[in-house]
Amino acid sequence: MAKTHISTSINGEPVEFLADPGSSLLDVLRNTLGLTGTKEGCGTGDCGACSVTVDGRLVCSCLVLAVEAEGHEIGTIEGMAQGETLHPLQRKFLEMAALQCGICTPGVLISARALLEKNPNPTETEVRFGLAGNLCRCTGYDKIVRAVLETAAEMRETV
Amino acid sequence: MNVINDKLRVEDNKWIGTRTVRPDGADKVTGRATYAADNTMPGMIWGKVLRSPHAHARIRSIDTSKAEALPGVKAVVTAKDIVDFPLETSVMLGIQDMRWMCRNVMAREKALFHGHPVAAVAAINEEVAAAACALIAVDYEVLPHVIEIEDAIKPDAPILHDFAKFEGKPSNIAGTMTAKLGDVEVGFAEADIIVERTFRTRPIHQGYIEPQACTVSYSADGRATIWSSSQGQFMVRAMTSLLTGVPQSNIRAIPAEIGGGFGAKTIIYLEPVALLLSKKSGRPVKMVMTREEVMRATGPTSGSFSTVKIGAKKDGTFVAAKGDFYIQAGCLPGGPLRGPVGCSFAPYDIPNVLSVGYDVVSNRSKVAAYRAPGAPLGAYAAECVVDEIAEKLGMDRLELRLKNTAGPGTKAAYGATFGKVTFEETIEAIQNHEHYKAPLDRNPRPGVKRGRGVASGFWYNAGGESSAQVNITEDGNVVVTTGHPDVGGSRASIANVAAELLGVDHSRVSVLIGDTASIGYSNLTGGSRVTFASAMVVTQSAEKVIGQLKERAAKIWKIDPEAVNWDNGEATPAGPNAGQFPPLTLADLAAKATETGGPIGAGVQLNTTGADPGFATHVVDVEVDVDLGIVRVLRYTAAQDVGRALHPSYVEGQIQGGVVQGIGWALSEEYLYDKQGRLDNAGFLDYRMPVCSDVPMIEAVMLEIPNPKHPQGVRGVGEAPIVPPLAAISNAVYDALGKRFYALPMSPPKVLERLDEV
Known part of the structure; x- marks a missing residue:
């Protein structure tokens, strides 16, 4: 066709x-x-x-x-990054080891950014439901959720 | 040699034990990291696999002529192109028997499961390749099939393999394994209490998010290059060589970043097929599995049917333990018997043990390793029985375990005599943890019940072959190469070790994974071995490099090399020469490398030993919605002896990830088959792995009790965390409901069914 x-x-x-x-x-x-x-x-x-x-x-x-x-x-x-400057979520994911194999990471980051744009101050539960469409088999999600919460807090301070 | 290590006192460590940013991190958060399916080549064409539509069928003939005639088709391969390993002679590669691997990669005499590859096509694009597959005419003689263990071991079951005999008769029990200690009959006769229970678990998939993929380019000179993601590029090279007849020296296997493996990528499916397609077509061939193909035809791990019997004295002393473990192998022999047979009772000092595993074949895809292969199945049964004994004796669950822990000198049924054992410490860590002491609100609201469970686990851990090369660059920085694909951040740990030993800033160390042509043989990333083994070879390499650096400084200063110290990344004169010369930094010495003897660098290739076993104890709180049958994990704490956490974040990550895989195993994951023997839930919608909103934070309690046989004290950590969760959660659900479950997963329909039982 x-x-x-x-x-x-x-x-x-x-x-x-x-x-x-x-x-x-x-x-x-x-x-x-x-x-x-x-x-x-x-x-x-x-x-x-x-x-x-x-x-x-x-x-x-x-x-x-x-x-x-x-x-x-x-x-x-x-x-997502601006030139050499990583998005705060990308930076926080590295600092807090929120990835292991990294295959889900691009999708998780895009989802997390969309979540924080809608809700800059999410609870842990809101983060968990916001990322429920992104499977990660390595991390058990713990460090991902913490990194998103930390990023949100940091971004709120810098606005 | 241990001079450096003596300086590696934990309190002096600058990099080891710190949470540095992983060397491969930036590429992974920006999408630049290249995974297997991300690779392309000029002139590349696409390969596709034709799979059996039957669960069990003899292949009478395959006619590929129509497919070959389709415009755009460049090559077709079938089993006759793959090297045949006759059934009479076993040829082993590691733990894999090539008789089974050649038949797993491409069906030979029979198609043994729905989805079994029967042919493959390479064409100018995926659409043409798929159309060509549809034109291949396979004449099948459909045979009766069998899926479940209980059906497969019945006397009148359809037999998969004529060669498999059990007790002298053709059977689907393709093999057994036994671990024996003392005499269980004598032991049970001494027991005051005996609990015997039967347990069932379903096969579950490893669930890595990256489907298998590869690109293979076979050149006119007979040399092949393979780009693929695996848990071992040397395994890819060796297995592809065996299955294609191309010598290892003519195959270069380049490890792509790997998007999860959990054991399943310790074998290959596509690489030999793509190599043969590339050879026939004269073009590079790329193959990528769909998720459906991954679910139908790779992995999973075994389902099981186990009976465990433990006898104890009134005071709780275990006197005998017996386990019969029927383990699914899938369609070809080789289920992970060693896990349940060896691990189930290993945490405990039990004088009489008889543990027997049965390798049961049926018309399912051949199982592949999954994190502590088989051990969770055995621990599930054993640790649920231990819980029941504690209850019947009126003893505290953890005190009962403490009373029976294996210790130095304990002989395990699987053959080892333990040295230092750190099981007790994991139990005490849970006993002393705030989680275990916290009160539990058992009936928080109507229709909801809560419970708490504990369980322990054991995994062997492994050493094995590893190679490393540490090179000092001309500008005085450090490049470390190892031979292990990095599935979970192992480069981060290695970077910490190299920076620490050489005394340089972490940012000056690069850690790379070499391909099969650029680094010495290194065994699989598996068995919880990579950080243990690669830290060992990197340490020895770094020690050699430091020796060279001292020699170079000595040469420049014209003093004895023994009179040079290496501290904080610089050489200083020691002893009588102390203070005589200004220090020489790594950059100074690198700049003078040519005139002092040439390039600075060293490699070590070793068969590593000293990987002592891992122990873990977990506590979990669950909440059961008795109307909906939903079990939710509210809180989870996992204690494990990790030896030394070179990079604590990635050690915690191993524990957290293993626990959540265990939660999926216990509560939601299972392979479901229809009456025709076809997998019914070959996708992530119906095969339900835990998502973010299903689980709580997972607290990892890392006990750092150094392994005396490792330069940094490392103990493997990756696998032990998936051993206890199945029983811990099952015991917690019992604590909540007062009804024991003897089968997994405890998914809502099954919970409701059990609650309805009178």
Whole structure:
């Protein structure tokens, strides 16, 4: 089937690509555009490793058709740091060892950022439910939750 | 040699024991780290596997001609392309028998489970590869199948393998393992109380988030390069070599970052297939499993059917223990018998033990290692029985364990005679913990009951082969290379060790994982061995480097090398020469390396020994919703002897992660099959691993009792934490409800069913 031309914006930069009508946004990010920071853990929207934002809204990119990106602003892990300056969540995840193998980490960070944008002062329970769509098999979530809570506290102080 | 180590007193440590930022961290939080599926190559094509639609079928013939004729298809392989290891002769690679591995990678005489690979295609893209798979005609003779242990061991069960005999007859019991001490009959005769119970657990998957993936490029000169994520690039090289006939010297296995393994990536599925597809097509071939393929055809770990009997005196002294452990192997022999057989009773000093494991094959995917393979199954049964004995004797649960702990000189049924044992310390740590002392509100609101449970666990731990190279760069910094894929932050621990020994700032140390061509043989990342073994070889390498640095300084100063000290990253003259010369830093010596003898660096390759076993004791509070059957873990505390925590955060992380995997095992995870022998829940929606909102914080109590056989005192930590949770949670649910469960998972339907029983 003929490919569709898509104009979109990824991490603030204009991007054009050709997509099969059946391709997911995740496929295009990883295999067409080389943005492999977004991971595929399941392809069915159950693990959250492919989390990205579309116009600021958190989605599983494996459940979004690539052609749906037309005219929208996509946010991926590659756009989270500003140059050499890590996002506070990224920095805190490193300081507090909130990752082990790291495969879920990009998705967790994108989810955590979306959570803190909506709720800058979450309780532990709110963090746990906010990240319930992101499977992590290594950490038992303990250090992830602590890092998100710490980041939120730090970001509130610096605003 | 131990001069450096004597200086490594804990109170003097600058880097060891600190929570430094891991060397590979920035790439992992920015999405730059390259995992197996992230690799691409120019000219690359895609491989896909055709899998059996039947749980059990003889393969009469395979016709690949239509698939090969499809435009865009570049190569097709079947079992006839894989090296055959005849059933008569065992060829072992580590603990893996290549007779089973060659049949696991590609079905040979029979398809043994739904999802068993029968052929593979490489094509210009995934869609064409999938279309080609659909064009392969396989003529199957469908055979009766068997899934569950109890069915597989019945006399009239369909037999999977003609070669497997038990008690002289064809059987699905493909092997047994026995650990014996004393005479259990005599022991039970002396007992005042005997408790015997039967337990069942379901197979569960390792659940790593990164599906297996690889890219293989086979060149015209017969050399192959493999990029894949595994728990051992040397295992990838050796196993691929055996299955393809390409010599090891012609295979370079490059370890990608690994997105979790938990034991399952100690064997391979795709690499030999991709190599053969690349060889046939002349193109690099990439293969990536879907989650469904991962669930259907990799791992899981065994389900079990176990009977445990323990006899005790009135005062609580254990006199005899017997365990019969029927362990699922999956479709080919090799279930983790060593776990339940050796570990179940190992924490205790019991004079009479008989532990027998049965390796039961059925039409499921071949099991793979999962964190302390098999040990949680045995500990589940044994520690629930211990709980019941305590109750019947009216003894405190932890006091009963304390009374029976193994100690120095205790002979374990599996053969070891223990040296120092640190089991007691883990029990006392829980007894003294605020969690264990805190009152529990047993009926916080209507319909909700709470309970508290404890359990202990044992894991062997391992040493084995490791290699390291420590090089001083021309600008006076440090590059450490080891041969172990880093699944959980092991580079962070190694960076701390190297910085400490060489006396340099942590930021000046890089730690890399070498490929099979750039570092010496290193055994798997598994068995809780990597930090233990690699810290040992890195220490010895660093000691050699320090020796070289002293020699170089001595040469410059024209004094005896023995008269040079290495402190805080610089050489200083010692003894009569003290103060004679200004110190020479690592950078000074690196700058003069050429004129003082050449590059500075050293490597060590070793078969490490001295990995003493690990013990753990856990306490957990649960809450049961008696209307909905939901069990929630409210609080969890895990105490473990970790020897020395080189990087405390990643040690805690091992304990926390292991516990939460145990929670999933106990409460929600299980493989479900339909009547046709097909896995019914081959995805993360229906295969329910714990999510963030399911669990509380997990408190890890690290007891740092140095292992005297290790330069930093390290003891393996990764596996022991998954051994106690199954029983601890089961005992807590009993404490809450007054009804014992003898099967896992204690998922809501099963809890409600049990509550409805009169």
